[in-house]
Amino acid sequence: MRTAVLSYLGLLISLAVARFFPQLSFIPYLYMSFPIIFLSDSRLGFGNYKKGLLWGSVFLPGLILFSPDHIGWKVVASQAGIAFIEEIFFRAYLMRELGNFWTSLLFSGAHMINFPGVNSVLVFFPSLIFGYAYLRSGSIVAPWLLHWTSNLIYLSFQKKFPELYHFFN
Secondary structure, three states, X not given: OHHHHHHHHHHHHHHHHHHHOHHHOOHHHHHHOHXXXXXXXXXXXXXXXXHHHHHHOOOOOHHHHOOHHHHOHHHHHHHHHHHHHHHHHHHHHHHHHHHHHHHXXXXXXXXXXXXXXXXXXXXXXXXXXXXXXXXXXXXXXXXXHXXXXXXXXXXXXXXXXXXXXXXXX
């Protein structure tokens, strides 16, 4: 548990550095990718792809209502990478040590550094869903797809209803 907490503190430091030095914004993502190097594929949840696809596709119908067509393919692709790296760090690494509730709380806290406001606090609830899907499927694919889809829906919702977005920030 101590290693997980220290790893999280390292992430917070890298997020703070990236916030004050935008040219170093890649550092937190590089930091969160370290579990891929040091942990086995089975420990990270690289398996059960079919179950992961099934659990991870739950939010996909939301893209019909809030299609990401107006946010661009680069954003869609970058969100896939961001969601993957965050899920590797939080679900596959931290959650095994700290459990779903505490990992979701830390996930929300990390988002507060770059996006202070109610929206980052509310990230706690989807994070619980991502963790549950990870536990049920045994695959990193499930939380990754859920996270990616949630990000796209959120960005589309933000573009379509900017007054609601500003209400929470």
